[in-house]
Amino acid sequence: MPRPPHMGIMWGRPPGARGERGGGSGPFRSERGAHLVHYHVKGFRTGRLKLRGKTIFSAHDPEGVYDFTMYVWLLTGGDAPILVDTGPKSIAELNRALAKMTVEPIVQDEGEDVLDILASEGVSPEDIGAVLFTHLHYDHCSNADLFPNAVLYPSGKGVAEAVARLDTGGCWVPGEVIYPMMEEWKSRVHLCGEDEAVLPGIRMRWLGGHTPCSQAIIVDTSAGPVALVGDTIFTYKNLELDDPINVCESVEECRAAMAWARESGALILPGHDPEILARYPGGVVV
Numbered sequence: 001m002p003r004p005p006h007m008g009i010m011w012g013r014p015p016g017a018r019g020e021r022g023g024g025s026g027p028f029r030s031e032r033g034a035h036l037v038h039y040h041v042k043g044f045r046t047g048r049l050k051l052r053g054k055t056i057f058s059a060h061d062p063e064g065v066y067d068f069t070m071y072v073w074l075l076t077g078g079d080a081p082i083l084v085d086t087g088p089k090s091i092a093e094l095n096r097a098l099a100k101m102t103v104e105p106i107v108q109d110e111g112e113d114v115l116d117i118l119a120s121e122g123v124s125p126e127d128i129g130a131v132l133f134t135h136l137h138y139d140h141c142s143n144a145d146l147f148p149n150a151v152l153y154p155s156g157k158g159v160a161e162a163v164a165r166l167d168t169g170g171c172w173v174p175g176e177v178i179y180p181m182m183e184e185w186k187s188r189v190h191l192c193g194e195d196e197a198v199l200p201g202i203r204m205r206w207l208g209g210h211t212p213c214s215q216a217i218i219v220d221t222s223a224g225p226v227a228l229v230g231d232t233i234f235t236y237k238n239l240e241l242d243d244p245i246n247v248c249e250s251v252e253e254c255r256a257a258m259a260w261a262r263e264s265g266a267l268i269l270p271g272h273d274p275e276i277l278a279r280y281p282g283g284v285v286v
């Protein structure tokens with residue numbers, strides 16, 4: 001799929017082609033170090049459920065029952081607030097889809113819907129300048145329609161694969177997201193490269209493993225790089241045990257992603273670990 005034109009609405013100047021940035025003036029000069037951005041990274045729970053070990057791990061404790069937390073992330077400190085993943089549109093629909101997998105269904109408490117979360121931060125949906133997707137599963141992307149001014153950043157390789165599978169019924173991206181990405185949202189979709197600095201202080205790195213569109217989002221902060229690795233690494237324990245998730249297309253890609261995460265030097269934020277909110281009270285990572 002050809003890269004669509006990149007219409008930056010909230011970003012100071014039209015970003016245009018990536019290579020134009022370094023020579024320009026204003027906020028897009030960071031590649032040459034003229035304008036460093038250190039983001040604040042804050043996580044918010046959008047729901048919680050319980051799963052068996054055999055879902056979370058390939059080998060560890062198959063019958064154990066584990067808490068699992070769903071998140072969205074807000075990155076501030078750049079030109080406009082950035083959202084990482086959007087949370088689920090409908091908890092009821094998600095519960096229907098995951099009924100065979102969950103030990104206890106998903107519960108979303110009051111205030112955990114993405115719009116309530118943003119309102120609590122004083123951010124309106126129109127303020128969001130970019131939505132970065134760790135991947136395009138329903139629980140991570142189905143509110144993508146709520147942010148009319150945001151440039152959307154899915155994995156380009158992943159979207160191409162999702163589109164190729166539309167006719168076979170094997171597409172894992174909800175129709176309410178993949179079709180608008182190809183049509184009415186196309187002018188503000190940025191298809192991310194496999195290792196691309198997409199914004200000042202933000203790099204996307206393709207991981208695969210969990211889905212063909214899984215990518216890490218590496219964010220510059222005052223505490224060093226922070227990597228949101230999405231569902232290719234569900235929990236810290238997957239990393240500690242070097243035990244890949246068991247909801248994946250490629251175990252090898254999951255192993256490679258974990259090896260990269262360990263060696264990256266970044267502070268790693270896994271996709272669904274409740275431990276994140278224990279390590280970072282209030283979800284404030286930096």
Ligand SMILES: [Zn+2]
Pocket residue numbers: 135137140210231
């Ligand atoms: Zn997922």
